[in-house]
Amino acid sequence: MKEFFEFLSFADANVRYVTLGSMLLAGSSAVVGCFTLLRKRALVGDAVAHAVLPGVCLAFILSGTKNPFILLIGAFITGWISLVAIDFITSRSRIKEDTAIGLVLSVFFGIGILLLTAIQHSGNAAQSGLDKFLFGKAASLVGEDLIAFSIVAVLLLAATLIFYKELKLLCFDETYAKTIGFPVRGLELLLTTLTVLAVVVGIQAVGVVLMAAMLITPAAAARFWTDRLGVMLVLAALMGAFSGVAGAYVSYTAPAMPTGPWIVLIISMIAILSFALAPGKGWIARIIRRQRNKKLILEENLLKLLYQLGEAKQDFSTNRPLQELLQKRAIPAKEAKYGLGKLKAQGYLEKTKNGWALTHEGITRGRRVVRLHRLWELYLTQYLHLASDHVHEDAETIEHIITPELEQRLLEELNYPALDPHSAQIP
Template sequence: MNDFVEFFSFSDTNIRYVTLGSVLLASSSAVVGCFTLLRKRALVGDAVAHAVLPGVCLAFILSGTKNPFILLLGAFVTGWLSLVAIDFITARSRIKEDTAIGLVLSVFFGVGILLLTAIQHSGNAAQSGLDKFLFGKAASLVGEDLIAFAIVAVLLLVTTIIFYKELTLLCFDQAYAKTIGFPVRLLELLLTTLTVFAVVVGIQAVGVVLMAAMLITPAAAARFWTDKLSLMLVLAALIGAFSGVAGAFVSYTAPAMPTGPWIVLIVSMIAILSFAFAPKKGWVSRLLRQRRNKTQILEENLLKLMYQLGEQKPNYDAPRQLHELLERRAIPQKEAKAGLKRLQNQGYVEKLPSGWKLSSQGQRRGERVVRLHRLWELYLTQYLHLASDHVHEDAETIEHIITPELEQKLIEELDFPVMDPHSARIP
C-alpha cells in the first residue's frame, strides 16, 4: 500500500518522467496502430521497428552524441526508407508484401547490429547505453527524452485529428477515395510517416524488439469492443495509457523488472481478455451465441414437426409421442427431451399423460417456421430457378433467421402465394 501511495502521488521526479513518458508512448502509438491494423499492414510496424536501429547507430556515429532528437531523426530516416523499400520491392517485382517485409526487416536489422557492434568496439565512451535501443530503457527516461516523446506524441495526435476523415476513407474504401479526388498516394505517405514516428518515439522505451506490440496490440484489443473507428481510437489510446501506467508501477514496486517488457505484457493481457470476453466478438460470447442459436433451432424444429404432424389429420391439438417426432427427424432423444422441456417452461407445449401437445402460442410459432420454410423454397424455385428437390436443405437453414420484415417482403414478392413447390399449403 505504501508503494501504491508513493507511486501515484508522483512526488518523485523519476516516477513522473517514466510514467508520463510511458503513457505518451503507448497512447500515441496505439492511435496510429489503429489505422495500420485496419489497412491490414500490421507487420509493417515490426519491419519499421527493426529498421530504425541502423538509423540510430548512424546518427550516433555522425554526431558523436546521444542527443535524443538526433538519434530519433536518424531512426526516422531509416524507418521511413524501410517502408519505401517495401513498397518498391512489392511494386517492381513478383515478391509479395509479406516476403518484402521479412526481407527488409532482416537486412536493416542485420546492418543495425553490425553498426552497433562496431560502435561498442570503437572505444567511444559516449556509446554507453546505446544498446538500450534493442530492449528499451523506459525506467531510465529523463526530462530530455520526455520532451521528445511529448513533441512526437502531440504531432501524431494532432495530425490524426486533422486528417481523420481522409485516413478513415483510405482505410475503408481506397477506390472511392480515388474516385472523389483524394490524393491517395499522399495519404499513404502520411500514414507511413505517422507509423514511422510512432515506432521511432517508442523504441527508447520498449526497444526495437517489442515496439511492434505497442503499435498493434492496443488497436487489436480495441477492435474487439467496437465497430466505430472514433471509439476504437479512444479505446486503443486508453488501453495504451493504462498499460504504460501499470508497467511503470510494476517496475517501480519490483526494481528488477524492466518497464518496457511489462508494458507490453500488460497490454497483451488486456488483448487476450478482449479476445475472450468482448461482448460481441469475443470467443466466449461467440460460443454462447452459437449455443443459443443451436437451442433456438432445436426448439423451432420440434415445433415445426408437431405442426406438420397436425397438418396430416388435420388436428393441431392432438398429443404427440416423442417417438413420432423422432421418426420424422433424426434428433438425439436426450436433446429432444431437453428441448421439449424448455418449450414447456416457455408455454409453447403442454405435457399430458398421452404425450406433448402444442399450446396456441406454440402452434403460431410452429406455423410461422413452416411458412418461412415453404416461402423460401418457393422463392428459390421461382427466382433462382432451382429444382424443387434441391431447395429443402437450404430452407432448413434459412427458416430460422428470416426476420418479420424479410418475411413480409417475400410474401409480397411471391404475390401472396398459397402453395409451395411441393404443392403443400403455405399457412
C-alpha cells in the same frame, strides 16, 4: 501501499520521466496502431521497428552524440525508407506484401546489427547504452527524452484529429475516397509517416523486438469492445496509457523488472481479457450466442415438426407422443425432452399423458417456420435455378435467421405463392 502512494506522488523526478514517457509512448502508439490494424497492415509495425535500428546507428556515427532528437531523426528516415521499400517491392514485382515485409525487416535489421557491432568495437565512449534501442530501457528516460516524446506524441494526436475523417475513409472505403477526389496516395504517405513516428518514439521504451506489440495490441483489444472508430481510438489510447503506468509501477516496486517488457505484458493481458470478455465479440459471448442459437434451432425444429404432422388432416392440436417425434426427426431423446420442456414453459406446447400438443401460440410460430422454409426453397429454385431436391438442407439453416422484413420481401418477390417446389402448401 506505502510504495503505491509514493509512486503516485511522483516526487522522484526519475519516476515522473519514466511514467509520463511510458504513457505518451504507449498511448500515442496505440492511436496510430488503430489505423494500421484497420488497414490490415499489422506486420508493417514490426518491419518499421526493426528498420529504425540502422537509422539510430547512422545518426550516432554522423553526430557522435546520443541526443534523442538526432537519433529519432535517423530512426525516422530509415523507418520511412523501409515502408517505401515495402510498397515499391509489392507494386513493382510479383512478391506479396508479407514476403516484402520479411525481406525488408531482415535486411534493415541485419544492417543495424552490423552497424551497432561496429560502434561497440570503435572505442567511442559515448556509445554506452546505445544498445537500449535494441531491447528497450524505459527506466533510463530523462528530461530530454520526455520533451522529445511529448513533441512527437502531440504531433501524432494532432494529425489524427485533423485528418480523422480522411483516415477513417481511407481505412474503410479506399475506392470511394478515390472516387470523390481524396488524395489517397497522400493519405497513405501520411499514415506511413505517423506509423514510423509512433514506432520511433516507442523503441526506446520497449525496443525494436517488442514495438510491434505496443503498436497493434491496444488497437486489437479495443476493437473487441466497439464498432465505432472514435471510441476505438479512445479505448486504445487509454489501454496503452494504463499499460505504460502499470509497467512503470512494476519497475518501481521491483527494480530488477524491466519497464518495457512489463508494458507489453500488461497490454497483452488486457488484450487477452478483451478477447475473452468483450460483450459482443469475445470468446465467452460467442459461446453463449452459439448455445442460444442451438437452443433456438432445436425449439423451432420441434414446432415445425409438430405443425407438419398436423398438416395432413389440418389438426394441429392432436397430442403427439415423444416416440413419434423421434421417429420423424433424428433428434437425440435428451435434447428433444429439453426442447419440449422449454417450449412448454414458454407457452407454445401443452403436455398431457398422451404426449405433446401445440397451443395457439405454438401453431402460429410453427406455421411461420414452415412458411419460411418453403419460401426459401421456392426462392432458390426460381432465382438460383437449383433443383428442388437440392434446396432442403439450405432452407433448414436459413429458416431460423430470416427476419420479418426479409420474409415480407420474399413474399413480394415470389408474388405471394401458394405452393413450394414440392407442391406443398405454403401456409
